[in-house]
Amino acid sequence: MTGRADRANPVPALVLSEYLPYRLSVVSNxxxxxxxxxxxxxxxxxxxEWRVIAVLGGxxxxxxxxxxxxTAMDKVTxxxxxxxxxxxxxxxxxxxxxxxxxxxxxxxxxxxxxFDEIAPxxxxxxxxxxEGFSAEEKRQLGGLLDRLWQRADELARNDGGLP
Amino acid sequence: MTGRADRANPVPALVLSEYLPYRLSVVSNxxxxxxxxxxxxxxxxxxxEWRVIAVLGGxxxxxxxxxxxxTAMDKVTxxxxxxxxxxxxxxxxxxxxxxxxxxxxxxxxxxxxxFDEIAPxxxxxxxxxxEGFSAEEKRQLGGLLDRLWQRADELARNDGGLP
DNA sequence: CCAAATTAGTTGCAAATGATACTAATTTCC
DNA sequence: GGAAATTAGTATCATTTGCAACTAATTTGG
Numbered sequence: 001m002t003g004r005a006d007r008a009n010p011v012p013a014l015v016l017s018e019y020l021p022y023r024l025s026v027v028s029n030x031x032x033x034x035x036x037x038x039x040x041x042x043x044x045x046x047x048x049e050w051r052v053i054a055v056l057g058g059x060x061x062x063x064x065x066x067x068x069x070x071t072a073m074d075k076v077t078x079x080x081x082x083x084x085x086x087x088x089x090x091x092x093x094x095x096x097x098x099x100x101x102x103x104x105x106x107x108x109x110x111x112x113x114x115f116d117e118i119a120p121x122x123x124x125x126x127x128x129x130x131e132g133f134s135a136e137e138k139r140q141l142g143g144l145l146d147r148l149w150q151r152a153d154e155l156a157r158n159d160g161g162l163p
Numbered sequence: 164m165t166g167r168a169d170r171a172n173p174v175p176a177l178v179l180s181e182y183l184p185y186r187l188s189v190v191s192n193x194x195x196x197x198x199x200x201x202x203x204x205x206x207x208x209x210x211x212e213w214r215v216i217a218v219l220g221g222x223x224x225x226x227x228x229x230x231x232x233x234t235a236m237d238k239v240t241x242x243x244x245x246x247x248x249x250x251x252x253x254x255x256x257x258x259x260x261x262x263x264x265x266x267x268x269x270x271x272x273x274x275x276x277x278f279d280e281i282a283p284x285x286x287x288x289x290x291x292x293x294e295g296f297s298a299e300e301k302r303q304l305g306g307l308l309d310r311l312w313q314r315a316d317e318l319a320r321n322d323g324g325l326p
Numbered sequence: 327c328c329a330a331a332t333t334a335g336t337t338g339c340a341a342a343t344g345a346t347a348c349t350a351a352t353t354t355c356c
Numbered sequence: 357g358g359a360a361a362t363t364a365g366t367a368t369c370a371t372t373t374g375c376a377a378c379t380a381a382t383t384t385g386g
Contacts, residue, residue: 014282016217016234020289021194023308026235028191030315031184046372054179064335071179072189076374079335101334101381119177126183129314133307141307144300145186151292152193209342227365239344242365264351264364 024148035125043114044088048073048081050118053107056091057115061106063096090114187311198288206277207251211236211244213281216270219254220278224269226259253277 016022036047045053048071055070056062062070067078082105085091090111093103107115130138179185199210208216211234218233219225225233230241245268248254253274256266270278293301 012286014217014220014285016214018305019217019285020292020304021191021198022214023305023312024187024191025195027308027311027315028184028187029235030312030319032188034315034318035184051179051185054177054182057177065333072192074374075335076337079337080373083336096334099334099382103335122177122182123175128318129183129311131314132310137307140303141183141311142181142186144296144304144307145190147295148190148292148304149186149193151294152190152197155197155291156193228363237344238365239367242367243343246366259364262352262364266365 031129034129035122038121038125039118043118045114045118046081046084048077049085052078052081052085053090053111053115053118054122056105056107056111057119059106059112061094061104063102063104065102067105085111194292197292198285201284201288202281206281208277208281209244209247211240212248215241215244215248216253216274216278216281217285219268219270219274220282222269222275224257224267226265226267228265230268248274 032047036050039045039047039050043050051071051073052067055067064075064078064082067073067082068075071078073081082091082093086093088110089108091105092108093105096102096104133141195210199213202208202210202213206213214234214236215230218230227238227241227245230236230245231238234241236244245254245256249256251273252271254268255271256268259265259267296304
């Protein structure tokens with residue numbers, strides 16, 4: 001049982017509005033777009049700068065590499081976000097004593113205070129987006145997204161393994 | 164009952180990996196990225212060119228405006244995609260007889276044959292992504308995404324209505 | 327212990343994207 | 357009937373992004 005299409009199981013017609021990658025993309029852009037506009041307008045932060053701040057908000061000093069992993073961002077994107085944040089003195093970089101190639105990044109007090117200000121707003125935005133969803137539905141959504149995430153990683157690993 | 168945070172209902176801490184807009188964005192990028200790479204490599208199509216082809220695959224000649232609505236793409240993006248597709252002779256544009264500002268766009272035979280070739284692959288990619296999901300789970304996922312879509316539209320309409 | 331390979335992070339350049347302004351055709355409505 | 361406002365689509369320019377090449381430090385393995 002391959003699940004592959006044949007005479008008995010024809011491939012259903014493609015309808016863009018029903019196509020999962022399309023729907024994910026539109027929903028994600030709508031959701032992120034709303035909030036990104038707000039970050040930008042109120043704090044002058046790009047969505048990537050915000051992501052970096054979000055992971056640094058925990059208080060630990062971590063390397064750019066660790067930021068890449070925690071944010072699913074490319075190292076170039078992280079590098080640029082860090083440069084912008086450092087220029088505004090929202091983060092500080094100290095060369096790691098154990099590896100002089102790497103820098104340990106942490107929020108400055110100003111960075112931390114921006115985090116403290118945005119974090120609750122971010123949670124409100126999320127809540128607002130999920131208004132009308134029951135706790136059970138939120139749980140389902142989370143679980144389904146996790147599985148899609150995992151599945152996409154698997155497919156990427158097999159270099160597509162795609163048709 | 165505002166749902167707003169107070170002493171009794173504190174705002175939960177922000178954890179990026181649990182944050183819905185972030186998760187949506189990552190999942191969407193992973194899913195689209197996989198498939199977009201395949202469009203590009205095999206057919207030289209950008210994701211937008213593909214979306215345009217997908218809506219034209221139905222066979223109707225429609226205006227760029229209608230394509231915008233059907234694909235959730237910006238009119239500039241549609242214009243560029245159409246230019247690229249027209250250069251490759253995958254679409255044809257005829258001035259609309261009823262409105263000389265608008266052009267009715269349709270696939271050429273070559274365009275149609277590309278659609279016919281990709282559409283089943285696209286369905287396979289989707290199936291592959293959803294491998295392991297029960298019919299019920301797929302239905303749930305679809306419903307939840309629809310509601311998020313709708314909700315994001317509502318929020319955008321109230322200019323954010325966001326905090 | 328040292329040459330080769332790997333890793334951290336940055337930079338430079340080409341291509342993609344987005345915002346704005348523009349042209350041309352059409353509608354509105356006085 | 358025609359001036360003003362609207363709409364379809366395109367062009368322009370600044371910014372962002374993505375890729376590949378690069379520097380510097382570290383690890384590997386012979």
